[in-house]
Amino acid sequence: MSSGPNWPPATGGGLDELATRLARLAPSCGPVRLVGVDGHAGSGKSTLAARLSALTGGAPVLHLDDVASHDELFSWLPRLTEQVLDPLSEGREARYEVYDWSNRTASGTRPLPPAPLILVEGVGAGRRALRPHLAAVLWSELPRKTAWERGRHRDGPELADFWQIWMAAEEAHFHSDPTRPHAHWLVRQSPEGRVGFRVFPGPAGHPRQQVAPDAP
Template identity: 45%
Template sequence: MIADELAERALASRPRLGRVRLVAIDGPAGSGKTTLAAALAARGATVLHLDDLYEGWTGLEGSLWPRLSAQVLEPLRRGVPGRYQRFDWPTGAFADWVDVPVPGLLVLEGCGSARRAVDPLAVLRIWVEAPADLRLDRGLARDGADAREHWATWMADEAAHFARERTRERADVRLDAFGARVP
């Protein structure tokens, strides 16, 4: 299974974030990143979902990376636990604080997780992709038909982000929505 291979590869790497081996799973919304992250969690990884950090539907840019860096990545680099404030989507505001221990393997999962700023920290950058219609269907099944306009805006924002960051080209591993390697 691909998750076994990826976990072994990450664990065989020298940590770059203090004692932590960081894996970034990136790709468009609805492509299968969360499923892959769950498979790595089943193999002992701690998973941080960027869905908990975005400031709503427009949160891919802006304060996301500065908050993640200051609240989680920098403390982990120093060998101390991180802590971030979780975004509550129904209320549209930041809510409770979530502690992040100092794990041996941390998976950062979500759109924007493998931006260029993570390159010096990540032992593995994984890109997961799927056709736009499948991604939209998955997203609307999860978020409801009323979210269609939000999804359309998000998909345009992420496409611009990925083009600017050249995320797919920089990935160490590229997978399709079902875990098969793609060129």
Template identity: 40%
Template sequence: MNNQRSIIQAIKSAQAPDRMTTKIIAIDGPGGAGKSAFAEHLSHQLGSAPILHTDDFASRENPLNWWPRLLQQVLEPLSHNETARYQRYDWSTERLAEWHEIQPTEHLLLEGVSSSREAFRPYLAFSIWIETPRQERLRRGLERDGEAARPQWEEWMASEDEYVEREHPERKADLVINGAQAYDLSVFFDG
């Protein structure tokens, strides 16, 4: 499954978990894999499906263990077809910021590192893993954040390695994508 039509068909035919009206599609992979760009294009293909970024919950100091807040504020309410309310983490001020609402909808894209973690799987309709070589991910990260961010990126990558080793999300994904191609989105989407 590597073309637009088959990806969209697979997502549309996926079933939301019991009694949920929202199909949550996880777009997981390590930092710099190409998740955000892929999510933007997938959102467009799904009629502007909303995107929830795990970076709205994670922080520099807590890149992976923020998940209980997303579970409580977003996934639990949506599982009961209720409006979800979450407080966005602001990376520049390093504190919680404004509140956002997510209405139950046909599709919600949950994009970010560990978005298909075990704790979230009961709420997911479909999961995508984006696999990208480590050096390419680091190159992309440093291109975006600058060379001074190298120690932070290396720390994050070590945490991500632990997550992947512990949970093996790539083995449980409905679709695995080559992230070296994820930036050449014409491979997956028209235009």
């Protein structure tokens, strides 16, 4: 995506500024600005998406953990396309199946209105096949090993076996389909959680802005 005019770099800015910039992006999926929030498992993506949602007036958050499953850790794209991308691209409400990780089965469906801004959060949110539908890609900037340590501590010993499977799958995914080189912004969180977030330009540069109606 190309840089828009008069789009100054966000060198170390905070989430307030980023939220404002996200609201100015050009729509990317029909009338919707889809923003991918990607990063390693345990890197703080859910917290980041929740903060951005609050700062943007309640932008809906689609958690990819609800879309993935034990059998489809990363092969959920066809369902996401059919249940979410296709209806949103036509300005219609989406409705997607939600997976219950405890019972290993679908637990019903969840509506997703074609809001002006929707945050897609989860490992793989910035994958190659999704990027044409995304207005911007954010990368939760935390080293893989640190993120995985946080994730394993969060989930506890009962999920230790699953984490062994997950780490191998995630490593294979990012090896073949890396997101960070395509991120428009990198977001770093204080390890102690006291300072908050800092936002830096990503390797992909600035995403496309909304063009004003009176622009030439």
